[in-house]
Amino acid sequence: MTEREHLILGIESSCDETAAAVVAGGRRILSSVVASQTEIHRKYGGVVPELASREHLRQIVPVVREAVEQAHVTLRDVDAVAVTNGPGLIGALLVGVTYGKVLAQALGKPLIAVNHLEGHVHAVFLEAHAAGREPALPAVCLIVSGGHTILYDVKSASSNGVQRFTYTRIGGTRDDAAGEAYDKVARMLALGYPGGPIIDRLAPHGDAHAVRFNEPKMSGNPYDFSFSGIKTAVLYHLRRNPQLTPEIESRRQALARGERSADALRALSSPATLDLIASFQRAVVDNLVSRTFAAAEQHSVRSILVSGGVAANSELRHTFESEAARRRLEVYFPSRALSTDNAAMIAAAGHARFLSGERADLMLNAEANLPLA
């Protein structure tokens, strides 16, 4: 560690992951611990807010302790505590915010409030730094997860000699987030929870042009998204094709027996179902990619950043990469581990705010709808 590298302890509890991490100098991850609640929410097919808060309460102390241990530091070595204060589930956020406040107060260290969405932007920079690259700004950043689908224009701004980012919202979903559409379609088809990773694995086995989904018709902002229409279209497709119902029941039974692997579910899926899955994914990916590139062109940016749980999707990555190469733009993703919720990204975002002198106090509150811009 060089002398000027500050250590930030990040804490994240906005949804269904309890996470803590220690990051040096805003870019070097010393530890990143994530306790996922997927097993708890799986049988409900989505995150149950009350269960999430309860589990955060159980996990927060051991997760922070483990992050500090894995970083080979002590809490006394930490320069500041950065905590997500929104957006997210209010009860879940409150666990992290309250714990962060108490910890910072007890240690006599500064407390930094971090917007979860800014964390997702920083996840891209963490990864790029590890790979020895740095995205050129201005950039368009697509944050695409189970809770968000939103496009920002990210610029570099210097305040007190510290490099900071500024954000302008370009567009976002008017209804469901893209990850939510993955999860809901997976639920209709009995593919298990969360739906994104399994659809990702099954889609290459189907014909992506077999089922046509209409582009959502929207007036107004051309950079807005809508995913509820495609979810309904899948439902109607299933109603029009009752021959697909028995296999849905077989998969449901397989899931109940704990058979959740992509291979097991694929063996219980007809070519027609695999075609539907592939076509659904193609439509979602095309929608995300076309609007992001249109925004990038209009804002004359130098790079494209893609972050959030759905950024782990293989087809999304390939499509972004080939389109970026065609248009001579650079596209950056976090590693799959940094794409989904984690606290290293919160510590990284907190570092820039720490350097520019921002401090939160004991009045800090959690805000379910906290905007980034």
Ligand code: KG4
């Ligand atoms: O960022 P994240 O961990 O939590 C939220 O803030 O929502 O994202 C979780 C979402 C879920 O909807 C999940 O289905 C989706 O990301 N997801 C994926 C993939 N892995 C996770 N979607 C598509 N392809 C994937 N490989």
Ligand code: ZN
């Ligand atoms: Zn997130």
